[in-house]
Amino acid sequence: MTSSTADLTEAVGADIAVVGAAGKTGRALVAALAGRTQPRQLVRSVRRPGQYRIDLDTGEGMAAGFAGCRSVYFIAPNMHPDEPSLLGRALAAASEAGVDHVVYHSVAWPYSPRMPHHLDKARCEDELRSFASQRGLRWTILQPCAYAQNFESVLTGESEHIVTPYRIESRFSFISLDDVAEVAARVLTEGADVHHGAAYELGGPDALSVRDLVRLIEESTSRSVSVERIGVDAWMARYGQNLGIPGRARLAAMFEFYNERDFLSGSKVTEALLGREPTRVRHLIR
Numbered sequence: 001m002t003s004s005t006a007d008l009t010e011a012v013g014a015d016i017a018v019v020g021a022a023g024k025t026g027r028a029l030v031a032a033l034a035g036r037t038q039p040r041q042l043v044r045s046v047r048r049p050g051q052y053r054i055d056l057d058t059g060e061g062m063a064a065g066f067a068g069c070r071s072v073y074f075i076a077p078n079m080h081p082d083e084p085s086l087l088g089r090a091l092a093a094a095s096e097a098g099v100d101h102v103v104y105h106s107v108a109w110p111y112s113p114r115m116p117h118h119l120d121k122a123r124c125e126d127e128l129r130s131f132a133s134q135r136g137l138r139w140t141i142l143q144p145c146a147y148a149q150n151f152e153s154v155l156t157g158e159s160e161h162i163v164t165p166y167r168i169e170s171r172f173s174f175i176s177l178d179d180v181a182e183v184a185a186r187v188l189t190e191g192a193d194v195h196h197g198a199a200y201e202l203g204g205p206d207a208l209s210v211r212d213l214v215r216l217i218e219e220s221t222s223r224s225v226s227v228e229r230i231g232v233d234a235w236m237a238r239y240g241q242n243l244g245i246p247g248r249a250r251l252a253a254m255f256e257f258y259n260e261r262d263f264l265s266g267s268k269v270t271e272a273l274l275g276r277e278p279t280r281v282r283h284l285i286r
């Protein structure tokens, strides 16, 4: 498959481009957009029709990827060592291509100096606002809290075991990834006339710790879930081998933060944007 401008501009209804469309968040957004519009799925490795190759690290494919697009949704790879450079490259290409609206997938509490990957998102937000005001782009920022689906395998019963490198009492305002994707799809389809200049912090309705999550699963099913609390180094040795040194350092900083702090966000903004009550974690348990 090629990623020529001609292919892309002929794609049906593809005036919305999703950067990072093959990842966990991107797949949820593409699914939420289905039925409303078929977005241009910009990915690193093309796996199916409707996907087009770009490389965020080099900028390759971006000019063609954004040509003819009204809106771009930008999702950075998880724990990338230099997210501001990736966004900067994408903004320059989007502006050059005549894109009107850039929606940036950030995180709740971006200004958290002890978590470098959050701080990078704070820098990205600043860069987006400043670039946009100089170049006449319009923008929106989504700041989701932790996804409930980070615990998908235990929620669905695929696994009965949680391994955690932070204390099990720390609480999170878990939001369903499908609710995040639904908000993002609405922002993209309602467009910049409605959402320009907004940063939406998106929490879910339940503030739960790992301990609460286990209790909730055990109370609502006949399953029993075990929790293994290990140190950050032990976790990295077991699961972090493919991450690379910067990725491991970022993840370790996040675990250390979670070890000491709750990570909470209100759900009223989520509710207003969805037009319904956000999904309760207990409704994700199977």
Ligand SMILES: NC(=O)c1ccc[n+]([C@@H]2O[C@H](COP(=O)([O-])OP(=O)(O)OC[C@H]3O[C@@H](n4cnc5c(N)ncnc54)[C@H](OP(=O)(O)O)[C@@H]3O)[C@@H](O)[C@H]2O)c1
Binding pocket: 020, 021, 022, 023, 024, 025, 026, 043, 044, 045, 046, 054, 055, 056, 057, 058, 075, 076, 077, 078, 079, 105, 106, 107, 108, 143, 144, 145, 146, 147, 150
């Ligand atoms: N998990 C949470 O609770 C949470 C909460 C708030 C915000 N977030 C943020 O959400 C974002 C996405 O996370 P995720 O877990 O959905 O990510 P993910 O599953 O790791 O997906 C990232 C995608 O980026 C693509 N990619 C990697 N390097 C690339 C490159 N050089 N050029 C083009 N594409 C490249 C990958 O493509 P290939 O598949 O082709 O390799 C992958 O599909 C992250 O920035 C994260 O911080 C996550």
